[in-house]
Amino acid sequence: GDSVTQMEGPVTLSEEAFLTINCTYTATGYPSLFWYVQYPGEGLQLLLKATKADDKGSNKGFEATYRKETTSFHLEKGSVQVSDSAVYFCALTSGSRLTFGEGTQLTVNP
């Protein structure tokens, strides 16, 4: 079945540092790929998505590129802020079900 594997957390960075959160997937067919973010005490929100190979999703300074050859969708941001502290989830769907990774806790210190 479909699965998503994220880098283990938690990740702690200083403000303005570069962020990478790794995500790899296993799926049949051609899934759509997502990053969702969960701020403390809230539900998840869509951060960005990509629907086909080589697509780049971007939002709020975050980027991720759909790499079919490496089955990856790594999340990057060039300069993180304290307000980016949250849990980040990589996810995929190839139909009726959305499959999530285990989540990566990010803490950004001033």
Place this chain on the structure above:
Amino acid sequence: NAGVTQTPKFQVLKTGQSMTLQCAQDMNHEYMSWYRQDPGMGLRLIHYSVGAGITDQGEVPNGYNVSRSTTEDFPLRLLSAAPSQTSVYFCASSRGQDATNEQYFGPGTRLTVT
């Protein structure tokens, strides 16, 4: 728009009790789903619905029932609560009849079963 609303926000049950978690959306979305979130395990799909009158099982359906009598509402029923069902439950909805569109999540219900 209120988006996706969930009630209650917190609930404590004793083993064997039953309850219904409520979920409603006002965006006329066809697709609705329920997830549970447990530490280190991400979100796991319990049940989903692609429209009124249609429901299907997700990854972890045992111990839970759902129904979808209207487009707006998608309640989740625990018939006989067990400690293993202690979790945070999220309802979500999206346009269309599959999971490829943006999912809008409710604020969650934190359930403790003692």
